[in-house]
Amino acid sequence: MNYLIEIGEKARTAATALNKMGQSDKNKALMKIAEILKENAAEILKENEIDIKAAEENNVKASLIDRLRLTKERITDMADGLIQIAGLKDPVGEVVSMETRPNGLQIGQKRVPLGVIGIIYESRPNVTVDAFGLCFKTGNAVILRGGSDAIYSNKMIVKYIREALAAVSVPEDAVQLLEDTSRETAREFMRLNQYVDVLIPRGGAGLIQTVVQNSTIPVIETGTGNCHVFVDESADFQMALNIIDNAKTQRMGVCNACESLVIHSKIAEDFIPLLAKRLFAKNVEIRSDEVGKSICSDFVSASEEDWGTEYLDAILSLKVVDSIQEAIAHINRYNTKHSETIVTKDYDNSLKFLNEIDAAAVYVNASTRFTDGFEFGFGAEIGISTQKLHARGPMGLLALTTTKYIIFGNGQIR
Amino acid sequence: MNYLIEIGEKARTAATALNKMGQSDKNKALMKIAEILKENAAEILKENEIDIKAAEENNVKASLIDRLRLTKERITDMADGLIQIAGLKDPVGEVVSMETRPNGLQIGQKRVPLGVIGIIYESRPNVTVDAFGLCFKTGNAVILRGGSDAIYSNKMIVKYIREALAAVSVPEDAVQLLEDTSRETAREFMRLNQYVDVLIPRGGAGLIQTVVQNSTIPVIETGTGNCHVFVDESADFQMALNIIDNAKTQRMGVCNACESLVIHSKIAEDFIPLLAKRLFAKNVEIRSDEVGKSICSDFVSASEEDWGTEYLDAILSLKVVDSIQEAIAHINRYNTKHSETIVTKDYDNSLKFLNEIDAAAVYVNASTRFTDGFEFGFGAEIGISTQKLHARGPMGLLALTTTKYIIFGNGQIR
Structure with missing residues (x-):
């Protein structure tokens, strides 16, 4: 001593x-x-x-x-x-x-x-x-x-x-x-x-x-990041695909990479095939709930553990929800309070997501990959805090x- | 559990x-x-x-x-x-x-x-x-x-x-x-x-x-307070006595009460008798180093432990120093990072004290008793933090x- x-x-x-x-x-x-x-x-x-x-x-x-x-x-x-x-x-x-x-x-x-x-x-x-x-x-x-x-x-x-x-x-x-x-x-x-x-x-x-x-x-x-992208029913599909692709694949091993998708059920049937095509081209494995699997049979079944996992790898979990409220509850339950994003065209939903998601950085229509001292304009970074004090x-x-x-x-x- | x-x-x-x-x-x-x-x-x-x-x-x-x-x-x-x-x-x-x-x-x-x-x-x-x-x-x-x-x-x-x-x-x-x-x-x-x-x-x-x-x-x-008053060589004696009296006796059992005095040696012989008179009238015991005791024989001898003690009682420790630098070093060594004050008329010394004392609140020419959410104008207080985060x-x-x-x-x- x-x-x-x-x-x-x-x-x-x-x-x-x-x-x-x-x-x-x-x-x-x-x-x-x-x-x-x-x-x-x-x-x-x-x-x-x-x-x-x-x-x-x-x-x-x-x-x-x-x-x-x-x-x-x-x-x-x-x-x-x-x-x-x-x-x-x-x-x-x-x-x-x-x-x-x-x-x-x-x-x-x-x-x-x-x-x-x-x-x-x-x-x-x-x-x-x-x-x-x-x-x-x-x-x-x-x-x-x-x-x-x-x-x-x-x-x-x-x-x-x-x-x-x-x-x-x-x-x-x-x-x-x-x-x-x-x-x-x-x-x-x-x-x-x-x-x-x-x-x-x-x-x-x-x-x-x-x-x-x-x-x-x-x-x-400083934090681990189980970051989500929520694709709302009003999302621009092309924007959603770009954001998911970027947040998942631009750099896999970092804390602000996306690890989990939440998709509104109203668009699931149209959106999921496009999503599968985009991510399979980059060899990303998708672990999905049953609803998602029923739309794309190439998805792997997700377990309860998947919702809370930070893969830091070419794997993504996927959950289909019936409302923004369900999306928020799911994210707040499993996230690590790091970075979360909603893709939406809806005014009320964008504010609801910003207000109710409990995380260090909450985005509308942008990739979670921006949570970074340099991207935020600080010129330096000692780490990303996921605590509140x-x-x-x-x-x-x-x-x-x-x-x-x-x-x-x-x-x-x- | x-x-x-x-x-x-x-x-x-x-x-x-x-x-x-x-x-x-x-x-x-x-x-x-x-x-x-x-x-x-x-x-x-x-x-x-x-x-x-x-x-x-x-x-x-x-x-x-x-x-x-x-x-x-x-x-x-x-x-x-x-x-x-x-x-x-x-x-x-x-x-x-x-x-x-x-x-x-x-x-x-x-x-x-x-x-x-x-x-x-x-x-x-x-x-x-x-x-x-x-x-x-x-x-x-x-x-x-x-x-x-x-x-x-x-x-x-x-x-x-x-x-x-x-x-x-x-x-x-x-x-x-x-x-x-x-x-x-x-x-x-x-x-x-x-x-x-x-x-x-x-x-x-x-x-x-x-x-x-x-x-x-x-x-x-939230904190304990071993708070000091430093009486610099240029101090207004009356102001110093008022501040010490207030900081020590206005309310004894609180964390922003004064527990220790530091007196510049150049004024010790003139100031200490006035101080003793003022505080003895309020039954405050003074535990002093040898220099202080040689000026006022009614002081009790201070031990090393006294420098670090928060009495919350009618007791005060007293140390005589030869310079503001010695005062700052003494305070930074023994304080609990709560509230510290200097009584001085000297511009350089006031800034030096403000810059170099490591505490939540550093005062020039005021009582430490002001460290309080209501006195600071917050309208409420949940406590006084003595940590830095x-x-x-x-x-x-x-x-x-x-x-x-x-x-x-x-x-x-x-």
Whole structure:
């Protein structure tokens, strides 16, 4: 435990210093880090090779090895990401409101860094640079706990970030990596309330649930997405097909991809054959209720479990409903509060869907794939929150800040 | 566990209905509840008498029995509180931003209820009405878990609230009371993530820590306050004395009362005798470091533990420092991130204090006692958050809402 307390103390000290840094100094540091990462790409690749070899020896799946693998180009992309972050507006210091009370007290709310942020993530070493960059830009010290598979890569990346920080006289402890990647240390880390203000898990559903179940530190839950497209009876068929195709197939393995369709029964007979044609051409398997199957015999039977499954694969569940009310009830029951869309031409139904669906992002006539910090215009994204506290939906720099009340008086007492 | 799941399901169903209710229907219900509580005051007092008797038999402290005790006047106050809440602006439904992206998508952020809120509290039965009122006003269903000492009072109060809701055709499950007040059920309740969106503990430090340590549901930590007054070298002595006197003695047992003084060494010899005179007149014990004691021999010696103690009593710790930097470091080390004030005439020091102190509310030249939802102009308060996520400082109705993104498209795909 002493190991973690030492890291916690160092992070707190760094956070105090970062809180006093202005935008230009922070941006200068980000540019310096980008430069040093590019200069030392070969060294980072050498360490990454060790991680890759170990993964191969452990017969890790090819797709996971691909996530773990760095290339010169990927390192350049990571570094360029920092340059982009440097170019964004820093939300810290903004006074979002200021009011004078009847007794003359001037009460304002000012944006400030969260303090110390813990990031728990899996094997992608690019998260190391990316998460650090966003936390640093907003004046937060960060403690990174990456996966053991990427430890050699992460150690080398963090070493160069710290070198670059030192070179521009910024406390190196603005970033620290937990080199002890044991589960026990991770669990202790999740209870380090005295030093860590917020914990953000980034990874699959298993990782996120482990953090939610074990952390006593406030967590921002980033999300799995069981996203639905509801095709209302008044939908434009061509628009519906385009949106479904895009939401399902443009990128399968992401949280804002569509996993389930809900079709109004009044159009089911006309629409479903067109849908089958469009998706079968892209080798998507459709798991349907009985009504759907009676229209297209090539559909597979859906089980209860299918309604709640995030496939992240070329599979889609399909349910036929008799009303928008039934569609909303079905979606609210099985969704993961991520992104939901209705395709409709009906005014009342569009508003009803927007009002009654419980999700971070609710769409009318657009693909769920837009739920993304860049698409929303934030210029960056630390994750997509599916919880309701603090931040909901794509989280940009703002989500990495809090506010404090600043109060100007001249002797007021109660 | 079935008991809690049933309660959770009912709360979810009620939350769905509340989400669709307009302001005027919610306000009508609040007025009806106020009326019915007043009409049935005698019945409530009868049940309260059972709780009081049990407490007396268990030799509960007089101050706690006073918190537990209802009177006709207190019930009228509770009911009038609901009428006041009815008069406040409902934040739900406000679209706080709406932007058109380059692809034509209109992306807006709309305020919506949190959903289901759990409140865990101690023996004060007025919290039952108060917490329900604020949650209901913002369209949330609430599950109340009060202390076992107040169970008869709470059951009767909740019975009448539900009767009033039914009388105006609002789902009674907008409020539910956990009648099983065992610790085991409380612990299971804290892990009911599937049904409860947020947990708010209201009570002493022990209760709050139990919730923080055991809950897997996101918690809003409301706070203990180890609040400081720093008397800078340029302070107006009279103002400093007034602020200290007010912050310490106007009400001792509250979280925004002052618990610790920090005095600049340059003025210590002149200021401390005045301070001692002022506070000794009110029977305040002062626990001081050695420098302070050398100036006033009537001070008690402070131990390391004193710096971190929230006395909630006629005791104050005192430390002499040589610089504002030392003052800030001392406060940031020992405070509970609640409310801190500097008394100064110096421009640079006032800004330095505002910028560098890590607390929910940072004051210049005013009493810490103002950290309060009513004093801040919110018209209501559910608690004072000392955490950094979601809400920080006094929490009014806004803190009981979240946002969702609403997106208007016309066929956009990626």
